[in-house]
Amino acid sequence: MPGLNSRPMPSSAYTPELIDQFGRRVDYIRLSITDRCDFRCVYCMGDDMVFLPREDVLSLEECARLVRTFVTLGVSKVRITGGEPLVRKNALTLFQEVGRLPGLRELTMTTNGSQLERYAHDLKKAGLSRINISMDSLDPERFRKITRVGDLDKVLRGIQAAKDAGFTHIKLNTVLMRGINDTEAIPLLEFAIQHSLDIAFIEEMPLGEVDHSRGDTYVSNQATLTLLQAHFPLISSTETTGGPARYWRVAHTNTRVGFISPHSHNFCEACNRVRITCKGELYLCLGQENKVDLMPLLRDHPHDDQPLREAIIASMQIKPKGHDFDLRRQAPSVIRFMSQTGG
Template sequence: MSTVHEAPARLLDDRAIPRAGERVTRDAYGRPITYLRVSLTDRCNLRCVYCMPAHGVKFAPRDELLTDDELIRVVRVAARLGFNRIRLTGGEPTVRPHLVEIVRAIAQTPGIDDISMTTNGLLLERLAPDLKAAGLTRINISIDTLDPARYTIMTRGGKLERVWAGILAAEAVGLTPIKLNAVVVRGLNDHEVPDLAALTLDHPWQVRFIEVMPLEGVGHVHDSGLVTTAEMIARLQERFGPLEQLPAPLSDPARVYRIAGAQGTIGFISPVSEPFCAFCNRVRLTADGKLRLCLLRNDEVDLRDFMRRGCSDDELAERIRFAIWRKPWGHGLREGDRNVGRGMSQIGG
């Protein structure tokens, strides 16, 4: 496995040079960057133990967050540069005012083919029909446990029944394929991995197990709670027998498997034990207008103040191109680099 300092030689070739007529922006390693994850807010209606500390979280003043028009402008310019996929994140994106209008504006942007959202699902039962009508394509919903009491503990106050209602509402209006995200933490929900996976037996969903990451303010949860993908797979095979590995795009961070006879699939996202940096195709726009080049590296390029100083769209496009060119090879966790700089709610998932 290559490290942040050892990019595979096959990527360090002429693919780093834009081809004539090619409508895509590449980084210095030749990776096409086509996927923008947009954080709509740093605020959340939960305080999940692996994401935010229980107290002391400082949210950005409202005037420091991108306005609706600024956010849509970045998406429009990014589409000119070859971005065709947008994922809305947070914080919790459903608490952002004018969410449906934002989705509609993105859906009407030429070049954008796919708009998805990651949410905790608490408000989804009410919002799902309008989001679908506005142009949202599909949805990921966080559900780390099937035990209502444990869910309340892990989220510090959430109600599991509201999440389940949101899942069913999303499925009913066609926000599919449904993907369910579970961050696995030793001593909290690791014993539930088989039960969560069993949801795929009767539902055409993908349950995705995510290794807990050393994020700002909650690094201790990673240090004591990391459960690797290899351990999760071993637990599942003890219960269900051998898993069938399925093909998946190289840029998809999840390795996908199926339990024999299941309707749905299982995904494993392994940023700590098996980094997928080699085929990363994404950057993140934080709620306060920074283009973050790697989730786990404190390396950002300001777009908000640049826009507020009166830059043209062409100048904004060049700034985005410059940022993407210097996107780092990887996060460097294996080399001991843990300078993340922000919590997940501030970065955008």
């Protein structure tokens, strides 16, 4: 693959080694490949964002090298995120490179759906197995208000393109906000059922300074679940996709409803994931500042992965027990925006 030089590893190299101080095995990474996005969602970005210069962002070659290294350490699931990953120039080449790695069980992506009409077919061919699509409203005017610039019709065409390309278990990710879109839980689930999609409701996370009070807009997932149970036959499920969502099945349909509840239910006891920003910062927890800078190791040792491997293994000892989200604070729990950490 031009520009992404693969260095195959023998199968014996794939030995799980990433065990944190609490005995949790890390086998899932979320890698952001850009902080840029063609949307400006109100819970994800400030109104006037300043994006990173190119030299401060991992190259696609460095992204591929990071993923290969993590896979040799037992990681079997990789999620590519952003910003919006598909606005990154030549992003498809990274999916093609990662999608053929031996030892990788699942390659997934989180996207706003705006570019899927163009890329869905090629992403499927590259080995992408599942797609999460962030969508917070079915009302075009409200959708534009939440995203500041987004076109709902373009996202809906992207969802259809993903279905046409053969993706199954497409999942919508929805953040409900009181006074903004909290009336849409039922219509969104009806849409998911109609189109044989899954949907996950995510409590708004206090990441970065935004132009509204998260304490005022917070909607608990318990309230959403109670509302949905009054309108749909929901059956509790033990299913998992490897992330923090707790799932319910909608009886007599193909749809699952997930709830990711960082406030009302701390899901950290079984945390199996770490995040890597587009700057190469390895964050051991979404809601804490514990991190290791991997970019210098990539650039100082371009032909030797051992320092990188050692740093990743050592980082497991600073992975915290859990996050500490508290909406009673005036300041956000974490200063960096979600778009900077990766969705």
